[in-house]
Amino acid sequence: MSQQTQQLGELSFENTEIAFRGKSNGDLNKAYWLFKILSSNFLTRVGRPITDFAFNVGLPIKGLIRATIFNHFCGGETIKGCFPAIERLADQRVGTILDYSVEGEDTEEAFDGTCNEILRTVAYAKTNPNISFSVFKPTGLGRFDLFEKINANVPLSTNEKLEYGRVRQRFERICQACHDSGVKVLIDAEHSWIQDVIDDLTREMMQQFNREAPIVYNTYQLYRHDKLASLKADFYLAETDGFFLGAKLVRGAYMELERERAQEKGYPSPIQPNKEATDRDYDLAIRFCLDHIDRIGLMAGTHNEANSKMLADEMNDRQLPHDHPHIHFAQLLGMSDNLSFNLAAAGYQVAKYMPYGPVKAVMPYLFRRAQENTSVAGQTGRELSLIAKEKKRRKTTR
Ligand SMILES: Cc1cc2nc3c(=O)[nH]c(=O)nc-3n(C[C@H](O)[C@H](O)[C@H](O)COP(=O)(O)OP(=O)(O)OC[C@H]3O[C@@H](n4cnc5c(N)ncnc54)[C@H](O)[C@@H]3O)c2cc1C
Numbered sequence: 396m397s398q399q400t401q402q403l404g405e406l407s408f409e410n411t412e413i414a415f416r417g418k419s420n421g422d423l424n425k426a427y428w429l430f431k432i433l434s435s436n437f438l439t440r441v442g443r444p445i446t447d448f449a450f451n452v453g454l455p456i457k458g459l460i461r462a463t464i465f466n467h468f469c470g471g472e473t474i475k476g477c478f479p480a481i482e483r484l485a486d487q488r489v490g491t492i493l494d495y496s497v498e499g500e501d502t503e504e505a506f507d508g509t510c511n512e513i514l515r516t517v518a519y520a521k522t523n524p525n526i527s528f529s530v531f532k533p534t535g536l537g538r539f540d541l542f543e544k545i546n547a548n549v550p551l552s553t554n555e556k557l558e559y560g561r562v563r564q565r566f567e568r569i570c571q572a573c574h575d576s577g578v579k580v581l582i583d584a585e586h587s588w589i590q591d592v593i594d595d596l597t598r599e600m601m602q603q604f605n606r607e608a609p610i611v612y613n614t615y616q617l618y619r620h621d622k623l624a625s626l627k628a629d630f631y632l633a634e635t636d637g638f639f640l641g642a643k644l645v646r647g648a649y650m651e652l653e654r655e656r657a658q659e660k661g662y663p664s665p666i667q668p669n670k671e672a673t674d675r676d677y678d679l680a681i682r683f684c685l686d687h688i689d690r691i692g693l694m695a696g697t698h699n700e701a702n703s704k705m706l707a708d709e710m711n712d713r714q715l716p717h718d719h720p721h722i723h724f725a726q727l728l729g730m731s732d733n734l735s736f737n738l739a740a741a742g743y744q745v746a747k748y749m750p751y752g753p754v755k756a757v758m759p760y761l762f763r764r765a766q767e768n769t770s771v772a773g774q775t776g777r778e779l780s781l782i783a784k785e786k787k788r789r790k791t792t793r
């Protein structure tokens with residue numbers, strides 16, 4: 396990785412020269428038009444049925460998708476196919492989190508296949524220092540309905556108990572491999588009605604594998620009003636039981652679904668009353684982790700500039716080195732490059748989730764990104780204005 400760093404105190408997320416250094420003029424134009432198209436609600440709404448239809452009747456749209464949205468948000472179709480993208484990030488001191496993003500397959504064979512693929516990412520991470528973390532989504536390793544049943548304390552049949560045993564084994568195989576290889580692993584958070592069982596399982600993995608260092612990281616969704624308390628409770632358990640807590644802090648990706656389900660089923664929504672409450676708890680969670688950073692591995696998974704700046708400033712105030720081994724920032728590939736590359740240039744540890752998998756199989760992930768870039772107020776506008784600023788800067792400095 397290049398050792399070029401900014402001086403302390405020079406961190407600016409407005410520096411588009413650093414943010415887009417890895418993009419040619421052509422790449423920049425493509426990104427501009429992509430975000431323009433994504434900002435059109437209409438296209439995002441009709442895109443999914445049209446694409447499903449086209450794939451079903453065998454229309455040749457794979458090439459078009461690969462050349463546009465797939466290339467922007469994904470690293471490739473295989474681990475090897477991601478090599479150039481991993482190098483491009485590494486050139487600017489940004490690490491990669493290989494995220495096998497195949498979704499919606501619900502067979503034991505598919506779960507074993509996903510587990511084996513994640514083990515391959517762990518093996519590869521061991522050989523490449525530019526791979527910062529491994530990651531998996533719990534529903535890639537087990538049936539959603541099974542998690543839901545356990546979460547709701549519904550008794551399991553004998554077969555279901557065996558099935559859950561296999562889910563546990565998959566979790567354990569990955570965490571064990573990560574522990575043995577010294578590769579950290581993030582366990583993504585999903586819907587609240589399956590999250591308790593995932594939290595329990597992840598806590599057990601932390602107790603087992605985080606004895607010498609934070610290896611296994613759970614995800615805390617601070618858009619839930621109970622998650623700051625969970626983070627603290629897990630920390631106190633880690634402290635008394637003598638293990639390291641791994642904490643990836645996010646706001647949470649399923650807000651609309653959570654609220655709709657709570658209303659439909661008539662229970663109180665687990666989501667904070669407003670964005671300000673989510674922001675407040677996110678800030679408090681960051682500060683709590685910094686207060687106990689000797690025992691907590693912290694990852695700030697956010698595109699929020701104020702939080703990223705706040706964390707960077709707090710590290711300076713507390714005289715923590717920028718490359719503190721327990722502190723990482725993370726964004727998604729293709730989003731908020733102004734955060735990732737400027738933080739990395741200032742010497743902080745940054746990684747990008749790099750989704751990969753066959754084009755058709757990662758479509759659900761791509762549709763979520765498309766939706767997020769229309770529904771998250773301000774994000775697309777921010778991406779567009781930064782790209783426009785850089786285009787202008789290049790024109791005037793030519
Ligand atoms: C590296 C990385 C890993 C991630 N992993 C996960 C994961 O494992 N699980 C997961 O669920 N998500 C995950 N996410 C997505 C994340 O939860 C957010 O949806 C997304 O990053 C937007 O939040 P933000 O902090 O970046 O930005 P912001 O724009 O500051 O925040 C937007 C978020 O604020 C919250 N919010 C918005 N309006 C309201 C409101 N009215 N009331 C209450 N809250 C509100 C919502 O969570 C919304 O997504 C991840 C994101 C990143 C960058």
